[in-house]
Amino acid sequence: MLVRIALGAIALAIATTLAIPGAVAKYPEKTITFIIPYKPGGGFDTYVRALAPIMEKRLGVTVVPKNIPGAGGRKGATHLYKSKPDGYRISIMNLPGKAIAAIQGKKGVGYDIRKFTWLGQIASDSYVIAVAGKSKIKSIADLKKLGRVIKTAGTGKGATSYVVSQIAANILGLKVKLVTGYKGSSGMSIAVIRGDTDIAFFAYRSYSKFAKSGDLRAIAALDEKGAAMLGKPGLSKLRIHRLVAAPPGLPSGIKKTLEDALFASINDAGFKKWAKKARRPLAALKGKASEKLIDELVMFYTGHKDKFK
Amino acid sequence: MFDSVLLALDNLLTVNSMGFLVMGTCIGLVFGAIPGLGGTTAIALLIPLTFGMKEFEAITLMGGVMAATSTGGSVSAILLNTPGTAPNAATTFDGYPLAQQGKAGLALGAAATASALGGLIGVITLVAVIPIAKEIVLLFAPPEFFLLAVFGLCAIAVSTGGRLLQGLITACVGLIAGFVGYDAVSGEVRYDFGIDFLWDGVKLVPALIGLFAIAEMINLSVKGGTVAENPEMVKIQKIFDGVKVVFKNYPTMLRGSAIGTFIGAVPGVGGTVAAFLSYSTQVQMAKDPETYGKGNILGVIAPESANNAKDGGSLIPTLAFGIPGSAETAVFLGVLILHGLDPGPTILFEHEDVIFTLILTLTISCVLATLIVLALARSLALLTLIDVHVLVPAVTVVALVGAYALNSEIGDVFVALVFAVVGYWMIRFDYPRVTFTIALVLGEITERSFHQTMLISDQNWSIFVTRNISIILLVLIAASLSYPSFRRWSKKRRMRREGAA
Numbered sequence: 001m002l003v004r005i006a007l008g009a010i011a012l013a014i015a016t017t018l019a020i021p022g023a024v025a026k027y028p029e030k031t032i033t034f035i036i037p038y039k040p041g042g043g044f045d046t047y048v049r050a051l052a053p054i055m056e057k058r059l060g061v062t063v064v065p066k067n068i069p070g071a072g073g074r075k076g077a078t079h080l081y082k083s084k085p086d087g088y089r090i091s092i093m094n095l096p097g098k099a100i101a102a103i104q105g106k107k108g109v110g111y112d113i114r115k116f117t118w119l120g121q122i123a124s125d126s127y128v129i130a131v132a133g134k135s136k137i138k139s140i141a142d143l144k145k146l147g148r149v150i151k152t153a154g155t156g157k158g159a160t161s162y163v164v165s166q167i168a169a170n171i172l173g174l175k176v177k178l179v180t181g182y183k184g185s186s187g188m189s190i191a192v193i194r195g196d197t198d199i200a201f202f203a204y205r206s207y208s209k210f211a212k213s214g215d216l217r218a219i220a221a222l223d224e225k226g227a228a229m230l231g232k233p234g235l236s237k238l239r240i241h242r243l244v245a246a247p248p249g250l251p252s253g254i255k256k257t258l259e260d261a262l263f264a265s266i267n268d269a270g271f272k273k274w275a276k277k278a279r280r281p282l283a284a285l286k287g288k289a290s291e292k293l294i295d296e297l298v299m300f301y302t303g304h305k306d307k308f309k
Numbered sequence: 310m311f312d313s314v315l316l317a318l319d320n321l322l323t324v325n326s327m328g329f330l331v332m333g334t335c336i337g338l339v340f341g342a343i344p345g346l347g348g349t350t351a352i353a354l355l356i357p358l359t360f361g362m363k364e365f366e367a368i369t370l371m372g373g374v375m376a377a378t379s380t381g382g383s384v385s386a387i388l389l390n391t392p393g394t395a396p397n398a399a400t401t402f403d404g405y406p407l408a409q410q411g412k413a414g415l416a417l418g419a420a421a422t423a424s425a426l427g428g429l430i431g432v433i434t435l436v437a438v439i440p441i442a443k444e445i446v447l448l449f450a451p452p453e454f455f456l457l458a459v460f461g462l463c464a465i466a467v468s469t470g471g472r473l474l475q476g477l478i479t480a481c482v483g484l485i486a487g488f489v490g491y492d493a494v495s496g497e498v499r500y501d502f503g504i505d506f507l508w509d510g511v512k513l514v515p516a517l518i519g520l521f522a523i524a525e526m527i528n529l530s531v532k533g534g535t536v537a538e539n540p541e542m543v544k545i546q547k548i549f550d551g552v553k554v555v556f557k558n559y560p561t562m563l564r565g566s567a568i569g570t571f572i573g574a575v576p577g578v579g580g581t582v583a584a585f586l587s588y589s590t591q592v593q594m595a596k597d598p599e600t601y602g603k604g605n606i607l608g609v610i611a612p613e614s615a616n617n618a619k620d621g622g623s624l625i626p627t628l629a630f631g632i633p634g635s636a637e638t639a640v641f642l643g644v645l646i647l648h649g650l651d652p653g654p655t656i657l658f659e660h661e662d663v664i665f666t667l668i669l670t671l672t673i674s675c676v677l678a679t680l681i682v683l684a685l686a687r688s689l690a691l692l693t694l695i696d697v698h699v700l701v702p703a704v705t706v707v708a709l710v711g712a713y714a715l716n717s718e719i720g721d722v723f724v725a726l727v728f729a730v731v732g733y734w735m736i737r738f739d740y741p742r743v744t745f746t747i748a749l750v751l752g753e754i755t756e757r758s759f760h761q762t763m764l765i766s767d768q769n770w771s772i773f774v775t776r777n778i779s780i781i782l783l784v785l786i787a788a789s790l791s792y793p794s795f796r797r798w799s800k801k802r803r804m805r806r807e808g809a810a
Contacts, residue, residue, distance in 0.1 A: 039636070039639070040349055040352075040353045040636075040639065040640045040643060041349075041633060041636070041639030041640040041641075041642060041643040042639070042643075045643055046643050046646045046647060049356055049643070049647055050646075050647055053357065053360060066717070067353075067716075068716070069509060070490070070491060070508045070509030070510075071490070071491035071498055071508035071509065072491055072493065072496070074491070074498075074508065075491075075505060075508045075509055078505055079505070110505065151764070151765065155493065156491075156493035156494070156496055157493075157494075157495060157496025157497075158496040159496075162496070177764065178764075179761055179764040179765055180493055180494045180496070180760075180761070180764070181451075181493045181494050181757045181758075181760060181761045182577070182761075183576070183577050186576065186630070186631075186632035186633065187576060187577055187632075189630065189632070190446065190447070190576055190626075190630065190632065193447065193630075194447045194450050195450075196450055196451065196761070196765050197765070209631060209651070209653025209654060209655070210630070210653070210654055212653065212654070212655055213630075213653070213654035213655050215630065215654055274647075274649055277649035277651075278646050278647075278649050278650070278651050279651045280646075
């Protein structure tokens with residue numbers, strides 16, 4: 001008798017265990033890992049670390065930021081791409097940097113940018129072309145007058161700075177050579193101030209701090225107004241985008257929960273107050289709008305693909 | 310400026326701030342001493358805790374951690390042959406042989422004292438150079454980085470301990486290991502064998518944990534006994550001698566601090582390189598280079614004064630341009646941003662009190678950390694008397710957990726295990742591990758700065774001889790390479806003359 005009860009209990013236990021995947025599992029019920037594909041301390045790191053505690057309140061579970069640096073952000077992106085689409089792993093992603101493989105039509109990078117499940121955009125910023133504060137160069141025309149290849153500073157081939165400089169130079173008809181290996185936008189600003197290179201492309205926010213101290217000076221802004229002034233409105237499509245992605249094939253219910261929590265957190269009064277005080281631009285987008293944006297941008301970048309060897 | 314110092318003192322001299330400072334120092338010591346965990350990990354883990362704090366309280370906590378980690382790291386470098394943090398790697402070369410000779414107390418005392426003095430010199434220099442901070446940061450460009458790295462690599466020649474061929478072989482292997490992973494210049498991943506894990510390269514700390522700590526544990530378990538080769542010889546009362554020896558050899562300490570401060574001030578070079586350059590300079594200038602790597606106390610003082618001085622130095626680019634000079638300052642600036650400050654080139658004008666709070670915190674914390682280590686040194690040194698049957702499993706577990714904890718990545722544990730086997734065979738067949746480590750540390754920066762230099766100069770090699778600092782560095786390299794031959798020649802001449810007389 002006892003044996004039968006025990007057997008029955010075991011059978012019941014097995015039945016319920018098996019039944020769980022079939023039933024609508026409660027989501028979220030455990031810690032969510034928010035991947036940052038760069039080292040601690042940079043711009044992407046700060047956005048995630050400021051956002052995580054706010055998302056935590058919305059979702060009711062712990063959100064842990066985790067740095068997975070390596071290969072210029074490619075390692076973290078690949079890690080996410082291969083993760084289980086269960087909603088417990090999401091990552092901040094940058095565009096255009098992460099689109100480089102799609103532009104070059106390269107295989108074996110480990111991920112396909114268009115296949116991620118996009119949850120939304122946190123922020124976006126326009127670019128400026130800047131020279132050292134002391135430089136004599138005042139405009140794009142001055143650069144062209146130099147009559148030589150213009151050196152520009154970048155973090156690495158495959159990074160956002162590479163994509164932006166190649167496409168912008170192509171549109172502006174400039175011949176540029178990228179000097180790579182600088183660490184982040186701070187390394188690039190030192191390179192320009194020190195005179196390693198003539199120019200560098202900076203996101204407006206990273207540039208503005210150095211403009212205030214007079215160390216850097218913009219010779220062209222690539223926002224809508226600036227691009228129109230240069231007569232090349234297409235340039236304003238070159239922006240840095242900070243997006244959030246989940247692995248491909250995330251179930252739509254989980255996607256909706258995460259997407260809504262992310263969108264609400266970016267629009268949270270506390271987060272907005274922080275962003276204003278720390279002078280971080282915000283541009284919240286939902287998942288669908290982000291997907292559309294990425295499709296458009298990849299099309300736009302790919303139009304210049306002969307500039308990427 | 311004086312107002313800000315007073316304001317900073319006012320911020321600091323509260324029960325809360327002092328409490329956070331002591332807490333930060335203790336956390337820094339522990340995180341520094343556990344291999345794998347380091348200052349950046351500690352600061353990153355503490356970030357959520359600071360959300361509820363006032364700005365300057367968060368700064369005292371973080372500053373306490375920053376100043377204490379490399380002091381804590383020296384303890385495991387000396388006692389267990391494992392650098393607690395990467396900048397302590399050079400300390401193992403002479404620190405551990407001293408522990409083996411039963412002089413762990415002396416080494417701990419010297420390391421702690423050198424740390425405090427180095428830290429103080431770094432901070433004092435920082436305050437002194439504020440007016441010319443920008444010029445200092447801009448002084449070094451890629452051509453100089455390259456020559457500095459070559460200068461460091463030259464130390465391989467004198468660090469082989471008389472086994473030149475073996476030293477060169479391990480150095481080459483070290484360079485190759487340093488090239489694994491993503492190359493920012495070309496944008497390609499190299500030598501990854503199709504393993505995603507290797508995209509980030511062979512990380513220094515797991516490699517050193519294997520090469521030094523676990524390899525040593527294998528060696529000990531084969532040999533049996535204790536770390537100290539002759540337990541009766543152990544004199545733990547020597548701690549105060551260690552303090553004295555630093556003051557007696559103040560040129561070494563001052564040189565180490567100067568190197569640490571200046572390398573710290575150069576963005577993109579880092580504390581590990583600073584400690585190695587300090588060690589190699591010491592060996593190259595020594596009259597008895599053959600005694601290094603075998604337990605020369607100066608080989609402990611040089612890197613330990615440098616790796617603490619770099620904390621002050623790494624704030625020079627922060628004051629000048631609002632950019633980090635080390636991994637720790639990078640995370641620290643991140644904390645400031647999270648607290649709504651916006652560090653930039655104008656940080657000194659906008660947040661002078663913040664900066665001075667940090668400077669005062671670093672000063673107090675580096676002295677406090679040293680006092681704690683000195684107070685505990687006697688008990689810590691007893692580690693060298695523990696029987697291998699207890700020590701080996703304990704250290705191996707801590708070392709492997711440390712390797713894992715660095716990035717919560719199991720691949721790092723495998724790296725440590727692979728290097729453990731390599732390290733053990735190197736001990737068995739008497740191949741120097743120091744040369745391997747120097748090459749592994751300097752390989753990446755050598756290559757990167759060379760490529761950058763060539764891109765900047767349009768493949769024109771004359772860039773190395775048309776810049777003032779480059780020329781000075783070239784002269785230093787030539788001098789360091791010819792000095793041993795010159796010394797041999799003059800020794801021979803003296804002997805001949807004495808023989809004639």
